[in-house]
Amino acid sequence: MPPQTSFQTKRSWRDLLFDARVRGWAAQVLTLAVLAYVVFFLASNAATNMRALGISSGFGFLGQEASFDISMTLVDYDLTDTHAKVFLVGALNTLLVSVLGILAATALGILIGIGRLSDNWLVAKLSLAYVEVFRNLPLLFQILFWYGLVLLWPKVRDSIAIGNSVFINNRGIEIPRLVFEEGSGLVGGALLIGLIVAYGVRRWAHRLHDQEGKTVPGLPLVMIAIAVGLPLLVALVLQFPWSYDLPVRKGFNYKGGISIPTSLVALWFSLTVYTGAFIAEIVRSGIAAVAPGQSEAAASLGLRSGMTMRLVVLPQALRVIVPPLISQYLNLTKNSSLAVAIGYPDLVNVFSGTSLNQTGQAIEVILMTMAFYLAISLTISLGMNIYNTRVAMKGGAPR
């Protein structure tokens, strides 16, 4: 704290030295200067080195032909496409495995988290064992391990067939693909209308319940009947305007259908199992954080246990669960970059790997890759902050 300056009329240099504001400004200017110097030092070195070594710079390489194959692509891609397209393909593959992983890990995490609180001793202990085993092993280790095991699945000619539409072998899982034909748009439209109508029915029933105290018997059934029945009816009329493209063994491989490569299976499984263990703990502690008095009070008001969970416990638990859950989702997305170890063609593998190797433009490639992940995490952080403010305004901490 600066000395009381109001009594002093003359300010000496010494006072200036001890003035918190002056010191603050000096510290900031100094920080900026050091940062600027470091950036300049690194950049000038990079420029010199790259000139000396004849490494080209700039983003022109994005327009060059990539001319290498990518084993799994969600959009059309061939050897004549550019490195920019490679970025897109890799980014989509990253998003695909992340979304799949998030969905599966959430489901598994909730299952295990509730299992941890089960009355059944065996279920509770097995859930605990699961959590302790899988969150205490490095993810990279797990990915390599599961990938090694997946390769021990049957060979392509001994594929496990489920009906004549799904085949499992150590190259991947072959599943049928839905082919939409003329008129399928109508079915889609009917589905949409069905959903909207069902939602309207639900709102009407709720209002009826709130205002007149009447309940609509079998509301869920009615809603399902509307949402499913309408498109089904349209589909019947149009004689099912779609077909299945079944995987068929042809030459070396299965042709047709959708092929889920083993690298995706192993990566998805590892991400699910690893993140699932963390989510289970989050779910468990979230539910445990809701005071038992809450469910007792709900029970004494006559709510059944399912309703207690859905209407009383979960909404409160969610406030505790959601923030760490989102951060697990982010972790999962970043962790999907370990795909590089088993050859799943994610962004880091195809772009920071193969494209970088072929073009040699490491700085640009790594920067673009980092920017992609940063964009995702900043977007989610932003959403998270908005959620937190909204929840915070509705009430205090859930305890």
Added chain:
Amino acid sequence: MRYSSLAAALLMLVGLTLPASASTLEDVKGRGHLNCGVSTGLAGFALPSASGEWVGFDVDFCRAVAAAIFNDPSKVKFTPLTNKERFTALQSGEIDVLSRNTTWTMTRDMKLGLEFAGVNYYDGQGFLVPIALGVQSALELDGARVCVQTGTTTELNLADYFRGNNMEFESVVISTADDARTNYLAEACDVYTTDASGLAALRSTFPDPSAHIILPEIISKEPLGLIVRHGDNQWGDLVRWTLNAMINAEELGLTSQNVGEFEDDPSPKIRRLLGKEGDFGEQIGLDALWARHVIEHVGNYGEVFDRNLGKDSTLSLDRGLNALWSEGGILFAPPVR
């Protein structure tokens, strides 16, 4: 001066090497060891052994250069490098020589600031398939799943070949040769493609090698070489002539076992190689016995080949293209004169 040496000592403590002087040879001599970049693990070429030593074909060439400079093949510090790191490591001065089964291409020679000091292994990309697949030629591979290692010229050659022959393929991109073996043996891919030496090496590790064939098509030229930084000719010459000396030694019948017996040999070729005549050591900045040290400690080219890849190794590869020109191969080293 005392302060600067203190600073140097401090920097050494954190693993920082001081800016190199103009001559790599001076640096290496001053440092007391050679920094050599090798693969992170490729059977036959570079692999840590059970006794904790680097062994392999590429490793022996590092040792040969060290023997030429220090008369001691153990004065090498090996830096294992991934595909991606190898060129940066050389460019930045982290290593002095890159001996990591790297293909000599024009782009690499021109654009990356590198200089290929010579070819120590002539290779070409081929295809390995199980006999049970019933394939006789690479042209029958339309629609096959091909295992290929990432970050290599192999990946591009593969794409070029299939595109050029109007065939389709599915690639399974893997990061190491070991994964390639696992994938191939599990039949997660139908075909494995890499340099033919690698294919043969891989096949020899199979439980039943005779159930697999390497298809006759060799789709690329892969001269694998020793690489140094561009711009230091003296250093490039030293590495180049170490390799040439080893090939010449094989041609002249000098081995690590018998080199002592040639001490008084009258043949001028041998006398020049062993430093009895001429000033060849001085020309590359070494002492007169440099080549003798290489042969004595590491052996001639044939010995290195046989020990790591050839008949005395588990891989038992044929010499093939890598036999001497006089024995049906294309090894033809310029004479020491």
Added chain:
Amino acid sequence: MSPSESVYPRGEHPDLAPPIREAGAAHWLRKNLFSSVGNGVITVLLGAVLVWSLSKLLVWALLTADFTGDSLKACTSAGACWAVVTDRFAQYWFGFFYPSEAYWRPLLAFALLGPALAPWLFELKRFSGPLKVFSLAYPLLAYWLMHGGVGLAVITTDLWGGFALTVVIGVTGIVVSLPIGILLALARQSELPVIRLCSVIFIEFIRGVPLITLLFVASFLLPLFLPEGMNFDKLVRVLIMVTLFSAAYMAEVVRGGLQAIPKGQIEAARALGLGYWQTMLQIVLPQALKIVIPGIVNTFIGLFKDTSLVAIVGLFDLLGLTQTILKDVAWIGSFVEAFLFIGLVYWVCCFAMSRYSQTLERRLDTGHRSND
């Protein structure tokens, strides 16, 4: 003589044993395993699967296993072939190249880690002061033991490997990142906008990108950014990145602790005339750090697991070394055994640490509720 026959003063009758239906093994079973039909079915099914798979595992891993040999071919039994572990056992711990006559050095360094950490992790009644001094000197001592110089033969970092390297990367990362993380956390709370902004950008950037991209930067981008001819060896480059990475996470952990310290503490310190650094160093940080020790341990567990990523950039840590051993012709095919072994090593370390952090959390939870 049963207690019910005695006569007790009013209100001092000991608790009676529960009725027989409410006690004993049978009751426990009924309550915890067979409370309903559904529960009973689940119990039986899970129990059967568990017994079956554990017995299979036991037979494979121990009863029909081979334990020694110099290659996979030497194993002739039907079960596991642990020879891949036993044949190169020392290498898993010390790396391929660390000279065997110097194995005592990393061992000693590792053993001394205990006393160095003890005063921070446990509430010691005695020796706390001297041990704290010792732990400040520990990093240098450990470096000297591992690396040598001044009386010990020098063993350069390129010869380090295996579990020792995993521990070196983990411990260095956490020790160096702690002060950086504290500074970043303070900077993030600072009233000076430029400093706050720099800290936020740094933390959010590092936390927003995968570690593997930072390791790529270390392995082949960093040399491009240094003046020609000057370069760090790869381990140092990787250590720099790992440290920066964990510093960002550490900063967030410390920030949590700082936020838990009531404003009154700072105001009181200011009122006493303490300056910013005095307030922070003497009043706020000691309290904040104590709260966040579990968080620091958790960060360390995360970092310890993440050290396995250095295998991707070609360092021979425990995982990278195992992958390389499996490339040896003698051991190709021993994948499952080798991986199970190192998995066990990783697991024991992480599990022990997480147990410790949970105990600590519980202790802090009851002991320090007086803050608010």
